[in-house]
Amino acid sequence: MIVERFxxxxxxxxxxAHFVHHALRKAFPDxxxxxxxxxxxxxxxxxxxxxxxxALFFDPNxxxxxxxxxxxxxxxxxxxxxYESTLYLSxxxxxxxxxxxxxxxxxLIFLAGIVVHMARIFxxxxxxxxxxxxxxxxxxxxGVSMFEGxxxxxxxxxxxxxxxxxxxxxVALSVPVIGAWLSFLxxxxxxxxxxxIPRLFVAHIFILPAVIAGLITVHLAIVWRQKHSQFPGPLRxxxxxxxxxxxxxxxxxxxxxxxxxxxxxxALGATTQINPIWLWGPYDPWKASSPAQPDWYVGWxxxxxxIAPPWAWHPFGRTIPSVFWPTVxxxxxxxxxxLLWPWIERAITRDHRSHQLLDRxxxxxxxxxxxxALLTFGFALTAAGSDDVQARYLHVSIVDIVHFYQxxxxxGPLLAFVVAYAAASELREKxxxxxxxxxxxxxxxxxxxxxxxxx
Amino acid sequence: MNRxxxxxxxxLFLTVIGSGGFIAAYATGGNTLYExxxxxxAALGLCLAALGWAFWILPAEQVVDEIVTYxxxxxxxxxxxxxxxxxxxKISRPRLLLAMLGGALACFGAALLVPLRSLGPKLxxxxxxxxxxxxxxxxxxxxxxVKVSDLEVDSALLxxxxxxxxxxxxxxxxVRVTESEAPQTHGxxxxxxxxxxxxxxxxxxxxxxxxxxxxxxxSLFNVLADGAVVSGPADRALPRLPLVVGxxxxxxxxxxxxxPVGPGFWEETGG
Numbered sequence: 001m002i003v004e005r006f007x008x009x010x011x012x013x014x015x016x017a018h019f020v021h022h023a024l025r026k027a028f029p030d031x032x033x034x035x036x037x038x039x040x041x042x043x044x045x046x047x048x049x050x051x052x053x054x055a056l057f058f059d060p061n062x063x064x065x066x067x068x069x070x071x072x073x074x075x076x077x078x079x080x081x082x083y084e085s086t087l088y089l090s091x092x093x094x095x096x097x098x099x100x101x102x103x104x105x106x107x108l109i110f111l112a113g114i115v116v117h118m119a120r121i122f123x124x125x126x127x128x129x130x131x132x133x134x135x136x137x138x139x140x141x142x143g144v145s146m147f148e149g150x151x152x153x154x155x156x157x158x159x160x161x162x163x164x165x166x167x168x169x170x171v172a173l174s175v176p177v178i179g180a181w182l183s184f185l186x187x188x189x190x191x192x193x194x195x196x197i198p199r200l201f202v203a204h205i206f207i208l209p210a211v212i213a214g215l216i217t218v219h220l221a222i223v224w225r226q227k228h229s230q231f232p233g234p235l236r237x238x239x240x241x242x243x244x245x246x247x248x249x250x251x252x253x254x255x256x257x258x259x260x261x262x263x264x265x266x267a268l269g270a271t272t273q274i275n276p277i278w279l280w281g282p283y284d285p286w287k288a289s290s291p292a293q294p295d296w297y298v299g300w301x302x303x304x305x306x307i308a309p310p311w312a313w314h315p316f317g318r319t320i321p322s323v324f325w326p327t328v329x330x331x332x333x334x335x336x337x338x339l340l341w342p343w344i345e346r347a348i349t350r351d352h353r354s355h356q357l358l359d360r361x362x363x364x365x366x367x368x369x370x371x372x373a374l375l376t377f378g379f380a381l382t383a384a385g386s387d388d389v390q391a392r393y394l395h396v397s398i399v400d401i402v403h404f405y406q407x408x409x410x411x412g413p414l415l416a417f418v419v420a421y422a423a424a425s426e427l428r429e430k431x432x433x434x435x436x437x438x439x440x441x442x443x444x445x446x447x448x449x450x451x452x453x454x455x
Numbered sequence: 456m457n458r459x460x461x462x463x464x465x466x467l468f469l470t471v472i473g474s475g476g477f478i479a480a481y482a483t484g485g486n487t488l489y490e491x492x493x494x495x496x497a498a499l500g501l502c503l504a505a506l507g508w509a510f511w512i513l514p515a516e517q518v519v520d521e522i523v524t525y526x527x528x529x530x531x532x533x534x535x536x537x538x539x540x541x542x543x544x545k546i547s548r549p550r551l552l553l554a555m556l557g558g559a560l561a562c563f564g565a566a567l568l569v570p571l572r573s574l575g576p577k578l579x580x581x582x583x584x585x586x587x588x589x590x591x592x593x594x595x596x597x598x599x600x601v602k603v604s605d606l607e608v609d610s611a612l613l614x615x616x617x618x619x620x621x622x623x624x625x626x627x628x629x630v631r632v633t634e635s636e637a638p639q640t641h642g643x644x645x646x647x648x649x650x651x652x653x654x655x656x657x658x659x660x661x662x663x664x665x666x667x668x669x670x671x672x673x674s675l676f677n678v679l680a681d682g683a684v685v686s687g688p689a690d691r692a693l694p695r696l697p698l699v700v701g702x703x704x705x706x707x708x709x710x711x712x713x714x715p716v717g718p719g720f721w722e723e724t725g726g
Contacts, residue, residue, distance in 0.1 A: 097487045163655055174718065256501075260498070284621075292671060307688075321718060
């Protein structure tokens with residue numbers, strides 16, 4: 001076999017046989033929820049591959065040009081080179097639109113996968129000792145990826161993303177003491193600046209992907225070193241891991257996962273239009289489109305901006321504007337809470353032991369209830385981010401909708417906590433969801449039936 | 456070849472078809488739909504083949520790995536600590552030297568961060584002023600001046616100062632209300648178009664209510680009450696542009712806005 005010959009060739013030079021044997025026979029516990037993190041790893045690979053292609057055509061240049069291209073509806077319009085090169089990529093380059101749409105869809109899936117993966121880790125207690133480092137790295141990945149997505153979405157210099165950038169600049173401005181300075185540092189001057197798009201480009205294709213790749217590498221190296229956690233079961237203890245060997249079974253299943261992700265993003269990219277910037281038009285600071293919603297993962301901040309009370313605070317005759325509370329303080333509290341969670345929980349439970357066996361969510365009702373409350377909080381804010389659309393379709397005044405979401409954002413998590421706590425407690429009593437009692441029937445010699453109970 | 460292997464072969468054949476379809480779609484000028492379905496179909500074939508392979512063909516085996524990698528045995532830890540100590544064991548006053556090293560590295564790091572300052576120009580007072588001055592002519596985005604007879608009552612218009620057309624900070628929404636509501640300026644009232652909440656253009660005028668609406672976060676401003684906030688997340692009135700109608704019928708500003716335009720920031724006095 002050619003593969004063995006190659007392995008021998010390598011071993012004579014590097015002495016890899018021991019490592020290869022160990023790596024291929026490494027145990028990976030089988031559970032569908034352990035594949036969630038893998039989705040993100042593969043999504044990131046797809047993002048780098050498609051993004052590289054896009055970057056070769058994108059021109060990060062804010063100076064203006066007049067459009068003359070195949071999209072005749074914009075013919076003769078003034079626009080930036082950034083916007084024009086995105087149109088060129090979409091309408092002229094063969095496969096350009098497909099790869100742009102695959103890239104955008106994959107980005108949305110990447111962020112969704114991070115949230116779902118994080119929820120799994122939280123609800124099963126996988127963040128407990130010895131895995132706190134990876135929890136912290138994961139939260140960092142979540143934050144950096146959100147930022148990365150926002151930068152990429154802002155590159156085409158279209159009306160929708162330009163409006164989003166203007167809002168982001170107001171967020172920077174709202175930071176006490178250093179806000180104005182921070183805004184100038186990021187933009188290189190007053191909004192909108194010539195430097196804006198080039199800097200976002202460098203951040204999006206170089207700085208942030210390098211950070212994400214580095215974090216993912218350490219994240220996975222730690223999983224490899226510590227071995228995967230597992231649910232309780234036969235043979236499974238606090239100091240072993242039972243599962244399929246890395247090769248062949250797990251590797252082939254993982255390949256199937258990669259392939260199905262590629263299938264999904266290709267199908268979406270082929271059939272489902274996303275971010276048609278030619279419909280928004282080029283960005284001009286005095287124009288606005290309505291309704292205007294960001295990509296889903298920024299939706300919670302958009303919602304927070306809409307329902308936050310108009311409280312400006314004036315300490316020492318200076319100003320902390322109302323934008324500060326929902327867009328700087330709130331995310332800081334949320335991310336701070338998440339980063340510190342393993343230690344907060346340890347302070348509550350006084351549990352300093354190392355854990356290899358995971359909790360089923362029902363076994364720790366209060367933690368599960370807290371997770372449900374957090375997710376409800378995020379959902380309420382995200383839903384508030386489209387309140388104007390809801391007002392239009394439901395024929396309700398925007399003021400009433402804002403009041404509803406203010407109540408929902410505060411009350412919804414409490415309700416979710418109570419409901420999830422009750423549900424988890426009840427499931428714990430029952431010992432999980434019981435399957436119906438199964439019987440097998442046997443025909444007896446008299447022509448009747450007898451029960452033959454099945455374990 | 457049994458039925459399962461045949462099914463896997465079929466799945467792999469789907470990959471061949473899909474790849475061929477993608478290449479054909481690309482070669483015939485590139486149809487997004489067919490290109491994507493070709494690539495997707497190829498991936499779907501691989502997925503099905505891998506699933507068949509994993510669940511039908513490969514042995515379902517379990518392995519048990521004992522976790523012995525951490526924590527390290529006590530003697531190894533001691534040895535590691537000793538190895539670290541080797542770096543300072545010959546120093547008579549290790550504390551002083553290490554503190555000095557820390558301080559030196561902090562200074563060096565601070566020095567390396569200084570060039571970041573080049574990324575932003577000096578702040579100055581740019582956030583407090585716009586291009587509007589006493590005598591600025593009110594012009595449309597094509598540079599033509601606005602005359603008193605130009606606007607119908609209940610209409611609104613995007614305007615700029617004549618020497619800073621399309622300057623983002625100086626954008627203004629000019630509305631016309633009835634003569635009696637703004638007698639000095641024949642019904643013309645002008646406000647900064649940059650929302651005081653998060654900087655979006657306050658582009659929508661609801662004439663019957665005399666309200667300006669920001670499309671981003673739905674702040675409402677009262678045109679007849681000095682731009683005061685009616686509802687929404689904005690915490691500050693829209694800055695008003697002082698107007699005068701000249702003898703030639705052309706609208707001019709009599710100065711800059713009443714307060715800084717756009718979203719709030721620390722240096723603002725909040726007056």
